[in-house]
Each structure stands twice: as structure tokens, then as C-alpha cells.
Amino acid sequence: MRAAEDAAFASGIAQDALMDRAGLAVAREVRRLALGRSVLVLAGGGNNGGDAFVCARYLRQWGIDVAVAALPGHTEGAAARMRAAWGDAITDLTEATPRPVVVDGLFGIGLSRPLAPDLAGQLARLTRDTFVIAIDLPSGIDADAGQSFDGAAHADCTIALGALKPAHVTGPDAARMGHVLLADLGITLPDAARTIARPVIAPPARDAHKYSRGLVTVLAGAMPGAARLAAHAALTAGAGYVILAGDDAGIGGPDALVRRPLDDPHSLLADERLAAVLVGPGLGRGDAAGRLIDAALACVAPLVIDGDAISLLGEAGVERIATRSAPTFLTPHGGEFDRMFGNGNGNKIDRTAQAALQARATIVHKGPDTVIASPDGTVTVSPHALSWLSTAGTGDVLAGILAARLRSGGDRAAAEAVWLHSRAARLAGPAFVADTLVDHLGQAIAECR
Numbered sequence: 001m002r003a004a005e006d007a008a009f010a011s012g013i014a015q016d017a018l019m020d021r022a023g024l025a026v027a028r029e030v031r032r033l034a035l036g037r038s039v040l041v042l043a044g045g046g047n048n049g050g051d052a053f054v055c056a057r058y059l060r061q062w063g064i065d066v067a068v069a070a071l072p073g074h075t076e077g078a079a080a081r082m083r084a085a086w087g088d089a090i091t092d093l094t095e096a097t098p099r100p101v102v103v104d105g106l107f108g109i110g111l112s113r114p115l116a117p118d119l120a121g122q123l124a125r126l127t128r129d130t131f132v133i134a135i136d137l138p139s140g141i142d143a144d145a146g147q148s149f150d151g152a153a154h155a156d157c158t159i160a161l162g163a164l165k166p167a168h169v170t171g172p173d174a175a176r177m178g179h180v181l182l183a184d185l186g187i188t189l190p191d192a193a194r195t196i197a198r199p200v201i202a203p204p205a206r207d208a209h210k211y212s213r214g215l216v217t218v219l220a221g222a223m224p225g226a227a228r229l230a231a232h233a234a235l236t237a238g239a240g241y242v243i244l245a246g247d248d249a250g251i252g253g254p255d256a257l258v259r260r261p262l263d264d265p266h267s268l269l270a271d272e273r274l275a276a277v278l279v280g281p282g283l284g285r286g287d288a289a290g291r292l293i294d295a296a297l298a299c300v301a302p303l304v305i306d307g308d309a310i311s312l313l314g315e316a317g318v319e320r321i322a323t324r325s326a327p328t329f330l331t332p333h334g335g336e337f338d339r340m341f342g343n344g345n346g347n348k349i350d351r352t353a354q355a356a357l358q359a360r361a362t363i364v365h366k367g368p369d370t371v372i373a374s375p376d377g378t379v380t381v382s383p384h385a386l387s388w389l390s391t392a393g394t395g396d397v398l399a400g401i402l403a404a405r406l407r408s409g410g411d412r413a414a415a416e417a418v419w420l421h422s423r424a425a426r427l428a429g430p431a432f433v434a435d436t437l438v439d440h441l442g443q444a445i446a447e448c449r
Ligand SMILES: NC(=O)C1=CN([C@@H]2O[C@H](COP(=O)(O)OP(=O)(O)OC[C@H]3O[C@@H](n4cnc5c(N)ncnc54)[C@H](O)[C@@H]3O)[C@@H](O)[C@H]2O)[C@@H](O)CC1
Pocket: 005, 015, 018, 019, 022, 044, 045, 046, 047, 048, 049, 050, 051, 078, 106, 107, 108, 109, 110, 111, 112, 113, 114, 115, 116, 135, 136, 137, 161
């Protein structure tokens, strides 16, 4: 964001003009959300405070009852000019009284350390029981989501300026933002990470047949229910033919699933028609599981590795995955990710992108803020999954959907799968079991015209 702002300034946009755009965008939302109630604007000493003064000035101009409480500010620069342009009463934070609507313009992306306890205390006092609208970020949050500071504010609505920052979509502070709105400041941004969008999924071609739509083989292990769930999801998400391979795979599930024994995994996986192989759901962690993983890694088809297979492969698996000739997709939850890539520093977006480069694989790093990173550097974040997804088996369903989307989705397969999974959860919810999720995939696909 800083680089994009600098580029905008270099291209001739004045800092005052950009701050005016930011403050005006915030003021418009405040006017809309305040519904005539009186407003207290909190302004910090930096540019976030500059935006706050612009916002207060527009609100006053529109006849809204607005007061400003501020921290001491710089004497020069755009923020100082906006403070001067306000030209009205400014109270000290400690003397301010709360109003029904509070605009938090104390700190934005410039925050580099936790708020001092007395400041955090004042902020808490002024934002308790009020409707809080944060400028760019609730004050006290690390925008890069690399760490969580004590004493950070919360908001009912956050107006992200110019672009979403990592903390808006990932990490524990994402829950402090309330409803996030994005204000376009008209500055060009690098194509870094994107949030997920509804995909377009075309129906099968006129001359499609079951193999052209994709043959998917799911390897079952110690807990065949998980593999069955994944196989059922693959069938429902658009695969033409799904083989469920394993000793105990014959019980239950749709009759459209083709059952195969797993005596010779290598020859089973040598089928040239394979669009995808899935290993991991309910695999178990014994010797038999290890042999299946070896066979899966050796096959020349695109491979989805999930659950137990990720845990079993661990750190040593990264190199084995990186040297595969066909594309590989990993779908770890947080614990599985750490087992394979370590729980190092940095936010989830950066860590996942780094892991994708290391393993030369597409990584779907699951959770409330699923991050999808590809070895070509593409990153997509899905920030709004329903928390009802936190139930056993939903990960198996996701792995199955992904295996099904590989044939027609190509590079976009992982994003398609995550979107469909998330959408099916909304259609099935609030409370549901993983099996029910599968029943809503058809409707989710129908929305992808
Ligand atoms: N660069 C620009 O001209 C624009 C910036 N914008 C706004 O500017 C914000 C960033 O502005 P700044 O870089 O001035 O930073 P902030 O206004 O977020 O922070 C202000 C100052 O607080 C100090 N500080 C950091 N942590 C602190 C702490 N814990 N306690 C006390 N002081 C602390 C820092 O030294 C920093 O100078 C964005 O979030 C956005 O709201 C927008 O106005 C768009 C244009």
C-alpha cells in the first residue's frame, strides 16, 4: 500500500488530494450509517488522523452534529493541513465524551507497536456501547497480521482505504473489523493477493463423456467413511467417473461410485485417463498408509494430498512433492500446515505463498481465512467462510471437490473448490453435517453461470 501510494504521488497526485478522497469516502459511509445520530471523530497524529479531520469537515458541512477529539499531531504535512482546515474545537481524548457514533481515526497502517495502556483505556471507554466506524483499521491492529497486539480497538464497520490489508482478511484481528467496506481511492495496486470471487463454471461440452469430464480415484485407508465422503463430493462436484479404492470401501455411499480393491495401487494409478488422484482423507498413519502415499507420489496424474497424508509426509515430504512432474495440490488445516512447513513468522498469506514456492504445489491452507497459493505466485484468500464448517468431514468434502475440479478448472480449480465448498455451507447451514454439504453442491454450481 505504501509503495502504491508513493507511485501515486510520483505520478502527480497530491497528498492532500488523496487524503481528501479518503476522508470523503469515510464521511459518506458515516453519514449513511449514522442515520442522523451525533458523531464523535477521534483523530490521531498521523495520516489516519488526517483522514479523520477531512471526514469531520465533510460531516459538519452536511449539517451533521460532529465533535472531534484528537491526539497531538505533526505541525507539517497533509495531516497538519487537514487539522488546520477543520478550524473548530478539538478536545483532548481524556476529556471527550462518547457519542452514539464514534469514528476511529487514531492509527491506521502506521501503527508499529501496541497502544500504550492509557491510550487503549481511553479508546475502550469511548467505543463501549457505541457504533464504531474505523478508518482503514480499528486502531491498535498490525495491518500485516503478523502479530496481535493487546489493547486493540474493535469496530462495527471498517472502511479499508485503497485496498484490503492482510489483517482485514486473515489472522485473529479480522474478527475485530466488523463489516469491512473497501473504499476505492483510484490508485493503481500491484496484483498481489485477491479475495475469492464466484467462479464461472460452464456445463460439460456437448460431446462430453464420463472420462472427458474427469476420472478421479480416491484412495481409502483406515477410516473409509472419510474417503467415501470425498468420493461422493467429487462425483457431485462434476467428475465424470469416481473410483473409490480400498479394502473396506464397499459399504454405503452412492451406487454411482465404482469400487475397486487396492491390492496393487501402482497399476491402479497407472491409468492414463486419470484426471486426479486423492490421497489422505481417513488414510490412517500406519505402514499401509505410507505405501499408498508412495504410490500416489509416483503416479503421473495430478494429485491432491489431504489430512493424514500431509501429516505422514511431514517436513521431509516437501522435497518429494517438489520433484513430482504432475501438478500437486495440498489441503492442510493449520496443524497439518505447520507439520509440513513449520510454524514460522509472518502472516498466513506470506507463509502459504512461501510454502507453495518451496513445494512447487498449490496449497489450500484451510480455516476461517482459507488462503490458496500457487507456485506461480497467485494468492487468493477466502475470508468469509461460515464457522459452522468446523465439523468433522468437511475437509474431506473439500478435497473431493478439488479433485473433481482439476480437469475443467485448471489453474482456477482450487479457488473454484473453495468457493463451492463455502457456498454449499451457506446453502446447507446454519448447522449441518459434512454429508449434507455434498447435497448442496449442485445448487452452488448452478449459481456459477
Ligand atoms: N500516505 C498517504 O498520504 C495516505 C494515507 N492514508 C491514511 O494514512 C494512514 C497511515 O498513516 P501514517 O503512516 O501517518 O500512520 P498512522 O496515522 O496509522 O500512525 C501515525 C503515527 O503513530 C505513530 N505510532 C505508531 N504506533 C504507535 C503507538 N502504539 N502509539 C503511539 N503512536 C504510534 C507512528 O510513528 C506514526 O507516525 C493509513 O492507514 C490511512 O488511513 C490515507 O489518507 C490515504 C493517503
